[in-house]
Amino acid sequence: MTTAVEIFAPESFGAGRRCDSEFCPLRNPWPLHHVGHRANFRRLCTSCVLRHHRGFFCSVCLEVLDSVPPPSGDTAVTGIARCLRCPAAAHSSCLPDDSVSNYLCPICEDPEGFSYFPVGDNAIDEAAARALLSASRIAAASMSRAAAAARVEAERKVKLAAVARKTAKEMLERVTLLSNKRKEEMEEADGKDRMKENPSLNKNEPRKVKKKKKKMITLSSSSALLKKL
Helix, strand or coil, X not given: CCCEEECCCCXXXXXXXXXXXXXXXXXXXXXXXXXXXXXXXEEEEHHHHHHHCHHHEECCCCCECCCCCCCCCCHXXXXXXXXXXXXXXXXXXXXXXXXCCCCCCHHHHCCCCCCCCCCECCEEEHHHHHHHHHHHHHHHHHHHHHHHHHHHHHHHHHHHHHHHHHHHHHHHHHHHHHHHHHHHHHHHHXXXXXXXXXXXXXXXXXXXXXXXXXXXXXXXHHHHHHHHC
């Protein structure tokens, strides 16, 4: 015996909100699940969450699979039958023996009319409740995967930024070194040119430099003495 439970969702809750699936015919569906789908974040109704993740649950009992078997997996080994037209999966035990090898999921049998969450008159039966639970679990898992992927990408970008900063710093230091070296070479060349133009500077210049050095040494020595005092 299947029982239905009445549910209530305020009209303002779903007003103006639509499922982000391009092929969803519902208006103001309730509830909407936040799903990480193909590197994007979307809001999908319960039926569309299951439509976009057909290989993650049994399309008969709507139970979420513990692990997604490979498409080419042996049904006898995995216990999972695959739809002939799409990645949808189903427990072999949930199917009649004669349809395991040629299984077609409900969506492939009725692409336009089938819904995993056919809620009407504010009532939800056992099958719709299982669909809602499975969609919620799949949506939560997809958001967890999206968060983990975003964290890995953020860490990768931080490392790249650190490497780029180090490279930029090294290049700046190299440019500064080359600039200073070039400046010294130009000053040395200018000095040689002045000496050629005025040979008398050749004798006097070293003496002036020595006097300046002695003066600087004297000043530094006196400064050191003042500090000690």
